[in-house]
Amino acid sequence: MNFIKTLIQNLVSGPSTVSYPFGPAWTPDNFRGRIDFKLASCTACRACEQVCAPGAIRFDKTPEGLRFMMWHNTCVFCGLCEHYCPTDAIRQTTDWHMAHPVKDEFGMAIRETIVYVNCTGCNAKTLSSAPNPVGVEPPFTPEEIEQQRNLCPACRKKALAERGAVS
Amino acid sequence: MSLKQFISDQSRRMAARSPWIYRINAGSCNGCDVECATTALIPRYDVERLGCQYCGSPRHADIVLVTGPLTARVKDSVLRVFDEVPDPKVTVAVGVCPISGGIFRDGYAVLAPLSKYIPVDVNVPGCAPRPQAIIEGIAQAIEIWRQRL
Numbered sequence: 001m002n003f004i005k006t007l008i009q010n011l012v013s014g015p016s017t018v019s020y021p022f023g024p025a026w027t028p029d030n031f032r033g034r035i036d037f038k039l040a041s042c043t044a045c046r047a048c049e050q051v052c053a054p055g056a057i058r059f060d061k062t063p064e065g066l067r068f069m070m071w072h073n074t075c076v077f078c079g080l081c082e083h084y085c086p087t088d089a090i091r092q093t094t095d096w097h098m099a100h101p102v103k104d105e106f107g108m109a110i111r112e113t114i115v116y117v118n119c120t121g122c123n124a125k126t127l128s129s130a131p132n133p134v135g136v137e138p139p140f141t142p143e144e145i146e147q148q149r150n151l152c153p154a155c156r157k158k159a160l161a162e163r164g165a166v167s
Numbered sequence: 168m169s170l171k172q173f174i175s176d177q178s179r180r181m182a183a184r185s186p187w188i189y190r191i192n193a194g195s196c197n198g199c200d201v202e203c204a205t206t207a208l209i210p211r212y213d214v215e216r217l218g219c220q221y222c223g224s225p226r227h228a229d230i231v232l233v234t235g236p237l238t239a240r241v242k243d244s245v246l247r248v249f250d251e252v253p254d255p256k257v258t259v260a261v262g263v264c265p266i267s268g269g270i271f272r273d274g275y276a277v278l279a280p281l282s283k284y285i286p287v288d289v290n291v292p293g294c295a296p297r298p299q300a301i302i303e304g305i306a307q308a309i310e311i312w313r314q315r316l
Contacts, residue, residue: 015210016210016211017210017211017212017213017216018211018212018299020212020299020302020303021216021217021302021303021306022216025299053270054263054267054268054269054270054272055272055273071267072292073263073266073267073290073292074263074266074267074268074269074272075263075292075294076263076269076270076294077293077294096293096296096297096299096300097300097303098291098292098293098296098300099289099290099291099292099296099300099301099303099304099307100289100290100307101288101289101290101307101311102282102287102288102289102290105266105290108290108292
């Protein structure tokens with residue numbers, strides 16, 4: 001008579017079908033979904049371009065600066081870019097609602113430019129990227145990051161040495 | 168209204184509610200095929216709630232799901248089978264491989280993107296897309312299918 005127990009259980013718990021197109025869908029917290037890029041944290045180290053297996057991430061030099069491009073339609077969601085990013089500039093969200101009509105195909109990309117600025121120390125043209133935090137003790141404060149952003153690589157080294165940071 | 172006109176209108180109205188799905192494997196690694204099968208066969212994701220059913224013959228199909236990066240070896244077969252699907256039809260590219268080539272992009276044996284050879288209507292990126300994402304893509308395809316009828 002076990003089937004009666006199962007029958008009652010099924011009647012109480014309802015169908016196991018997820019309600020998705022007509023209701024919300026459950027997503028795991030660590031789901032590897034759409035890539036998100038935060039321009040303010042990018043150090044322009046290009047590690048993500050190096051490790052991206054399908055070549056979805058590309059950096060191009062433009063007159064305005066270094067342009068970051070990422071195609072969602074080429075990404076295979078392996079998560080290597082997030083793993084190797086020294087800051088939290090590139091990370092994976094849990095968003096998987098990416099089905100789109102073909103007319104939107106070329107909008108499925110991230111295009112951001114790290115602009116050129118003139119170094120406040122020596123007035124040379126330099127990229128306004130965030131400083132690399134690896135090995136910096138004590139960690140950068142937000143003010144220091146903004147200060148370093150407007151320095152060229154040589155002036156950054158000088159500022160780090162004056163700070164007494166181990167690099 | 169003639170009888171022929173009446174039957175034509177009625178069949179069009181009914182067909183809009185139950186598009187049949189056909190699956191073409193264009194050299195896929197089987198990951199997306201497993202997800203497509205999951206979408207249809209497992210009660211948990213049940214795509215038949217949308218009125219869809221997988222069919223075995225391309226001649227019965229309305230919506231075509233294509234998986235895989237269109238390898239050089241299957242290209243002719245895929246194009247032949249695709250031509251057998253009667254018009255109007257809606258094509259859904261499942262996974263990143265048919266959309267851009269994904270991990271196989273620029274490979275010597277891979278002819279991706281699929282849209283160079285076949286008119287694609289809906290893209291479902293993912294490697295592989297989760298079943299809910301495929302259902303989302305099929306739902307968009309059904310909207311296009313209703314407009315085309």
